[in-house]
Amino acid sequence: MRLIADADIASAFARGDDDALHEVYTRWSSLVYTIARRGCGNETDAADVTQAVFVAAWRGRQGFDPDAGSLPAWLLGITRRKIADHWRSVGRTPEPVEDLPEDSGPDAQVETTVERVLLADELARLGEPQRRILELCFFQDMTHAQVASLLGLPLGTVKSHIRRSLGRLRERLEVDGVPR
Amino acid sequence: MSRVESPSGKQYDDHYDDETIALLALGEQAAGADAAHLRKCAACQSRVDQLQAVVDRARSITDEDRPMAPPDALWQRITDEIESDGAVGGSAADRANSGGRGWMGRFALAAAVGVLVGSLGTIVAMDRETPPPTIAQAELEPLPGKDARGVAQVRQTAQGAKLVVDVPELPATDGYYEVWMLAPDAESMVSIGVLGNGEVNEFPLPDGMDMTRFPVVDISVEQFDGDVTHSADSVVRGELSI
Known part of the structure; x- marks a missing residue:
């Protein structure tokens, strides 16, 4: 287990503890950077956006209310705004995200990106064999019976892992993916 | 596509269980009575649709979406x-x-x-599967003349209960800090361990440890004098609330 819970880090951050800023960066900079990289389309701009997000978060930490939602949800709210600022400053519109209708606005595109990155992150956090089971279902289009047979696991075990893991993915979007 | 077996061989009007909903959201096919149920039950259909939206989004993940650390600088x-x-x-x-x-x-x-x-x-x-719940917490307040403060939590982990102590700004000492759990009258107590240098320390609690009998978390300054009893020089203290 982590010695310090996410919620405790969030409280320390809200109090202005500068050690907490580093911990916040350690835990959530990959999310912010990956979304920024998808949102801006290149690594240089993504690094600038990520820097702007954490500086703005630190300066505006008094605006973070731990009772109103998770710290990553708040950070991703800032990330969405900084990505929008980036496109305004370059005077162009972002390249469309794959699989979205061409008339989707920039907001819908960023939301799609946020959800994909959060889901990819949560998938990476699943233990084994849960992660492998879901990846086979998602990306190899295998049925639960095929997965059970491939991995040599009882059907009931596979079904139960699928149920719980999908629940975790949904919850992650609900907790961290809601724009704030 | 294989067919989703409903575990209970249930009656026509039963709602789906969570596992069936999950498999339907993945696109597996409902069989027999289950298929008929899905056509007529808006509640089950709605649960399937919500989870299917998550599945669809997850299936669109590309390698570029996998979280990657920013540059070190x-x-x-x-x-x-x-x-x-x-x-x-x-x-x-x-x-x-x-x-x-x-x-x-x-x-x-x-x-x-x-x-x-x-x-x-x-x-x-790996451990995130079952995040260890906090079952009790104490705000550690400074004793008169002291000014450190912190938090103690009892967490239930797969390896048993643990006391997690976080006192960020303890002053330097010639001796060392020891963590105790005291009875409310401070007459009897259990030594939990010696506080390390890090700000957050974690101590396993023995299975038989009775938090209701020793609910007060206390940190004392101890000298290297060979005396195993409490020095009576406490820095912070607080009672666990469950």
Whole structure:
């Protein structure tokens, strides 16, 4: 287990503890950077956006209310705004995200990106064999019976892992993916 | 596509259980009575649709969506920009009390902790399946004449109960700090362990430990005098509330 819970880090951050800023960066900079990289389309701009997000978060930490939602949800709210600022400053519109209708606005595109990155992150956090089971279902289009047979696991075990893991993915979007 | 077996061989009008909903959301086919149920039950259909939206989004993940750490130099850029603001973090008094460590010194410490957390990432991720619930917590308040404060939590982990103690700014001492759990009258007590150098310390609690009998978490300064009893020089103390 982590010695310090996410919620405790969030409280320390809200109090202005500068050690907490580093911990916040350690835990959530990959999310912010990956979304920024998808949102801006290149690594240089993504690094600038990520820097702007954490500086703005630190300066505006008094605006973070731990009772109103998770710290990553708040950070991703800032990330969405900084990505929008980036496109305004370059005077162009972002390249469309794959699989979205061409008339989707920039907001819908960023939301799609946020959800994909959060889901990819949560998938990476699943233990084994849960992660492998879901990846086979998602990306190899295998049925639960095929997965059970491939991995040599009882059907009931596979079904139960699928149920719980999908629940975790949904919850992650609900907790961290809601724009704030 | 295989067919989804409903585990209970249930009646026509039963709602789906969560496992069936999950398999339908993945696109597996309902069989027989289940298929008929889905056509007529808006509640089940809605649950399937909601989960299917998550599945569809997950199926669109590409390698580019997998979280990747920013360049190493970025943290330094952030601290440089923040430092240019001047005051960072708590009040001047807070910084004076931090034992002479400037805030960048504290960052260096935090960075070391960050590396440790990073290298433990895999283990941490595995354990997220069942996050250890906090079953009791105490605010640790300074005793008269002292000014440290902190938090103690009892967490239920797969390896048993643990006491997690976080007292960020203990003053330096010639001796060492010891953690105790006391009875409310402070007449009887159990030694929990010696506080390490890190800010957050974690102690396994024996299975037979009765928190209701020893609900007060106490940290004392002890000298290297060979005396195993409590020195009566406590720094912080607080009662666990469950």
